[in-house]
Structure formats: C-alpha cells, structure tokens
Amino acid sequence: MGNVLVFAEHQKGKIPKATFCAVTAGKELAKKSSGECYAAMLGSGVEELAKEVAGCGVSKVFLVDSPELEHHLADVYTTALAQIVRANGIDTVVGAATAAGKDLLPRLAARLDAALATDVIGINDDGTFSRPMYAGNVTATVELIGTPRVISVRTTAFDAAAKEGGGAVEKVSVDLTAGLKCMKFERFDETKSDRPALTEASVVVSGGRALKSAENFKNVLEPLVDDLGAAMGATRAAVDAGYVPNDLQVGQTGKVVAPQLYMAFGISGAIQHLAGMKDSKVIVAVNKDPEAPIFQVADYGLVGDLFKIIPELREELKKLRS
Numbered sequence: 001m002g003n004v005l006v007f008a009e010h011q012k013g014k015i016p017k018a019t020f021c022a023v024t025a026g027k028e029l030a031k032k033s034s035g036e037c038y039a040a041m042l043g044s045g046v047e048e049l050a051k052e053v054a055g056c057g058v059s060k061v062f063l064v065d066s067p068e069l070e071h072h073l074a075d076v077y078t079t080a081l082a083q084i085v086r087a088n089g090i091d092t093v094v095g096a097a098t099a100a101g102k103d104l105l106p107r108l109a110a111r112l113d114a115a116l117a118t119d120v121i122g123i124n125d126d127g128t129f130s131r132p133m134y135a136g137n138v139t140a141t142v143e144l145i146g147t148p149r150v151i152s153v154r155t156t157a158f159d160a161a162a163k164e165g166g167g168a169v170e171k172v173s174v175d176l177t178a179g180l181k182c183m184k185f186e187r188f189d190e191t192k193s194d195r196p197a198l199t200e201a202s203v204v205v206s207g208g209r210a211l212k213s214a215e216n217f218k219n220v221l222e223p224l225v226d227d228l229g230a231a232m233g234a235t236r237a238a239v240d241a242g243y244v245p246n247d248l249q250v251g252q253t254g255k256v257v258a259p260q261l262y263m264a265f266g267i268s269g270a271i272q273h274l275a276g277m278k279d280s281k282v283i284v285a286v287n288k289d290p291e292a293p294i295f296q297v298a299d300y301g302l303v304g305d306l307f308k309i310i311p312e313l314r315e316e317l318k319k320l321r322s
C-alpha cells in the first residue's frame with residue numbers, strides 16, 4: 001500500500017498541462033503500489049482550480065487556501081506540503097519537473113529527509129523509476145530507499161490526465177510560520193509574450209547560432225514563428241551570444257519539449273540540444289552542412305541557407321493559406 005500525493009501546480013489562475021501530466025504519473029504509481037492518488041493544491045482563491053484537478057480521477061485534493069500562499073515561494077510551499085505528507089501517510093510525492101517543481105521538490109525532499117529522483121520518465125512494476133542521464137544517452141533505473149520519497153516527472157513522458165470526475169476537495173489548515181520566516185515575496189518580473197508557452201506549444205520553431213544576431217532572430221525567424229502560431233526556441237549557443245533570453249533555451253540545461261512539430265534552423269544538433277527536443281513527433285531541420293548531426297534525428301531535412309529558405313517557406317505558407 002503506497003499513497004501518492006501529486007503537487008498540483010497552477011499559474012495565473014490556470015492549471016498548466018504539466019500538472020495533468022504529473023497526475024497521470026501519480027495515478028500510475030498509486031495503481032502499481034495499490035494505494036490512493038491524492039493531490040495538493042496550495043494558493044489563494046484556488047478552490048475552483050482544486051475542483052478541476054479533483055475531476056481528473058484523483059481520490060481527493062487537499063486544499064490549502066491562504067493569502068500567504070498567493071505567490072509560489074518554495075520555502076512556504078515546502079512547509080505546507082511537508083505537513084500534508086506527514087499527516088496523511090503519503091508514500092511518494094510526485095510533481096512535474098517544471099521551474100516551480102525544480103524549485104520546490106528538492107527542498108521538500110530535504111525537509112522530509114526523503115530520497116529524490118528527478119526527471120523520471122518511467123514508473124516500473126518493481127517499484128523502481130527510470131530517468132535519463134548524460135544528456136539522455138543513458139537511461140538509469142533507480143530505487144528510492146525508504147518513505148516518504150519524492151519524484152519529479154518529465155512531462156513529455158506522461159500524457160495529460162483527462163477529465164473523468166471523481167475526487168473531493170478537502171480544505172486543510174497548516175502552520176506556515178516556519179516557511180514565512182525564510183522567504184518574502186518581492187516582485188515577479190515576467191517575460192510577456194502573446195506566443196504559446198514553449199513547453200505547451202504544438203509547434204516550436206527554434207534557431208541556433210547561425211542566426212548570427214538578435215536582429216535576425218527578430219526579423220527572420222520570428223515572422224515564421226508567428227505565421228505558424230508557434231512558440232520560439234533557441235540553442236544555448238544563441239542564448240549565450242545574447243540573441244534571445246535564456247527562457248527560450250531548449251535542451252539539457254533548458255526546457256524539454258515534445259511538440260507535434262519541431263523546426264530547427266541553423267542548429268547543429270549537439271546531444272545537449274537533442275536531449276530537449278528529440279521526442280518531438282515530427283522534426284524538420286534546415287542546415288547548410290549535410291553532415292550536421294541534427295539530420296540524424298530529423299524526419300525532414302533540408303540542406304541549405306536558412307536566410308534563403310525561411311522567406312521561401314513563408315511565401316509557400318502564404319500561398320497555402322490563400
């Protein structure tokens with residue numbers, strides 16, 4: 001018997017797809033360990049969101065609704081979650097390996113003196129977990145000793161849980177004093193964009209060092225991104241060169257994406273970049289070097305100069321639309 005608690009992340013009054021992917025992982029783990037799958041929703045004015053998660057086949061959502069939880073502060077959230085875990089006989093805490101999850105879950109593991117596995121991509125029948133190592137070149141099988149234990153799951157490895165009714169929402173009160181002593185919310189500087197979020201978009205158009213400047217990202221790549229209603233991504237080389245902000249980085253040390261369509265322009269295909277996009281359903285690569293490693297993972301490859309090909313592609317798209 002092993003009960004599971006899924007951390008239900010929310011952003012700007014919405015539940016991101018990542019949370020529903022974590023719910024799928026939580027339900028799978030609970031089923032394999034003959035336990036219940038619960039969720040925890042922390043925030044301020046989030047009861048409706050808690051009901052939404054409860055409708056995804058979890059047994060119950062523990063809701064802590066307090067003005068002090070309005071902003072995601074890892075220490076405050078850790079304080080609340082640790083109490084829910086201890087009070088409800090939780091065996092495993094599951095969260096998505098998002099920025100918030102990466103901030104919170106290691107602290108929670110430390111607070112609970114629990115073993116932690118990050119970026120889990122598989123839940124095995126024998127109670128072990130699979131997770132990538134060395135930029136995805138190796139898949140490790142890990143066993144977490146003792147309980148409670150904490151895992152973060154790679155969202156591209158689990159489908160989003162569908163609505164299927166069910167669970168209740170139970171309001172719980174916790175003592176946040178310890179967490180509030182450590183952290184205070186100052187401000188949140190948000191990158192504003194009308195484009196879809198990189199990790200949620202069905203089409204991602206990425207550029208590499210070959211774009212050569214921030215102006216070329218803006219004037220050459222961005223119009224294609226917008227024609228396709230896509231999210232924009234980039235390599236670390238492009239980020240390090242200052243062409244685009246680092247929240248657009250795809251790869252081992254950036255975001256992991258698996259859209260329906262991933263288009264790579266002027267990207268060599270280093271393993272660290274592939275680690276973040278190789279699970280995309282269809283990969284299109286444009287590179288002037290026919291030997292570029294990106295072609296080994298591409299479904300469609302075009303050898304040529306991106307500065308010539310992108311305008312031609314936009315022209316063809318325009319024709320298709322009219």
Ligand code: FAD
Nearest residue numbers: 208209210235236237251252253254266268272273288306
């Ligand atoms: P390059 O490797 O320089 O490739 C540029 C490509 O553009 C070449 O293939 C070239 O043929 C092509 N090209 C040039 N001009 C044109 C043109 N006009 N038209 C078409 N093609 C053209 N990288 C990531 O992306 N994400 C990560 O998360 C990441 N994490 C890392 C973590 C570690 C620990 C390390 C060591 C590295 C990491 N890297 C990461 C860096 C990675 O190793 C590569 O250096 C990087 O991905 C290369 O970026 P790039 O493809 O843009 O540049």
